[in-house]
Amino acid sequence: MKRLAISGSVVALAMSTAPAHADTLQEALTDAYVNNPTLEAARANQRATDEGVQIQRAQGLPSITASGNYIEFIKNSPNSFTAPDRRLQVGPDLTVPVYSGGAVRNGIKAARERVDAGRADLRATESAIFSQVVAAYMDVLRGQALVALSANQVDVLTVNLEATGDRFEIGDLTRTDVAQSQSRLAVAQSDLRSAQATLIQARETYIALVGDAPQDLQAPPPLPGLPDSAIEAVDVALENNPDLIAAKERAQAAGYDSEVAGAGRLPTLSLFAGADYTNYFDTLAGGAGGIAQNETTANAGVQVSIPIFQGGLPAARQRQAMARESAALEQVIATERDVIAQTRASYSSWQASLAIIESSQAAVDAATLSLEGVRAENSIGNRTILDVLNAEQELLSARVQLVTARRNAYVAGFSLLAAMGRAEARDLGLGDEGVLYDPIDNYERVGGSIWDWGRDPEPTAKSTRTVDIPPATSDIPEVQGPQD
Secondary structure (H helix, E strand, O other): OHHHHHHHHHHHHHHOOOOOOOEOHHHHHHHHHHHOHHHHHHHHHHHHHHHHHHHHHHOOOOEEEEEEEEEEOOOOOOOOOOOOOEEEEEEEEEEEEEEOOOHHHHHHHHHHHHHHHHHHHHHHHHHHHHHHHHHHHHHHHHHHHHHHHHHHHHHHHHHHHHHHHHHHHOOOOOHHHHHHHHHHHHHHHHHHHHHHHHHHHHHHHHHHHHOOOOOOEOOOOOOOOOOOOHHHHHHHHHHHOHHHHHHHHHHHHHHHHHHHHHHHHOOEEEEEEEEEEEEOOOOHHHHOOOOOOEEEEEEEEEEEEOOOOOOOHHHHHHHHHHHHHHHHHHHHHHHHHHHHHHHHHHHHHHHHHHHHHHHHHHHHHHHHHHHHHHHHHHHOOOOOHHHHHHHHHHHHHHHHHHHHHHHHHHHHHHHHHHHOOOOOOOOOOHHHHOOOOOHHHHHHHHHOOOOOOOOOOOOOOOOOOOOOOOOOOOOOOOOOOOOO
């Protein structure tokens, strides 16, 4: 019933402004999903984070290097009778790490945790962008409704002023009554200009987020999965909120970082093999016969490195890493607190907006009846023009409050879903559009790449610019009349 209350109120908000063929919230979210630069940048940053696993893994894989040198011996020792005049030496070297104190293994684990944290961050960015789009969408609808109400108020007060002037001409009213009508009309005209400016700002914000101008927006659909209580909302948020998930993953990564830092005091073991080809260009021992002027050599062995004293460097690094791990664990608690507070506040705002909608609707109904009565009483001389003007202003204020409450209810409901981790592309049906971005695809693509010369195409911006979109205006679709 709560979800139906939101749906019905939003439909009523848009009924006076949306034609039969209109842009939908689903289309706006889809456009932002595929075309928002902030979201595209977050995806690119996640692809960069994916490479951290391969970077750590590469430190534990065999490496092959080739070196070469050519030397001209300008002046040899007079005591050397075999020194050559020149030499060319080339050869490959192979190194195979065997043991590094766990640094490579824990480095890979830390990188994987950061990949998971990055995916949660990407979810959070996606949810934040969607929340902004929903707010901008509803701001445009509200702006259109407020402009329509303000324009209608100007029309009503213009008619009132004309009628007051006519009655003044026949001596039925005083100049004071005319001045009061003129004052209220001037205020209404100012309010209309302000509402138009607010609408333009809302449309420009929409353009910046979605990448396209809002056309005739229609009512958004009901919000799915809204909770029945704040306790239920918090339980879901603690399980699914992407910010909290990311904080926990980073704390895990920081724990592995501490192990990596401690590995600096442990021995390392590696295997090596190499080969060299040397050519003296017939200058060894003056080119004397019987002496080989070129040779090929090979070697293989085991290398062990045992740290004995490093000036306290490994201990300092580990203490530093453990302090950062402590900070990451505290950040988990801080994030959890923020999530709980945000979820409870969003639930409260949503509930309050629903209650305000109900009371505002009652106020609109009462103010409508009051205005009709005051006008009737004024026609027989029992009410003044000021009473009529006050009744009209009261009705306008009630209608504005109702429009704003309907907007706030939907935005608060969506913010609640975002805090619960349920305001992402898969939750909103964007998968049906075939546009879902899966960060796992890139992780699997680069996970087994060990070719040093592999690279991606040159980076280019995917999002479109908005410089060619005409400036927003305060024009609104033709309406049926003021909103009740």
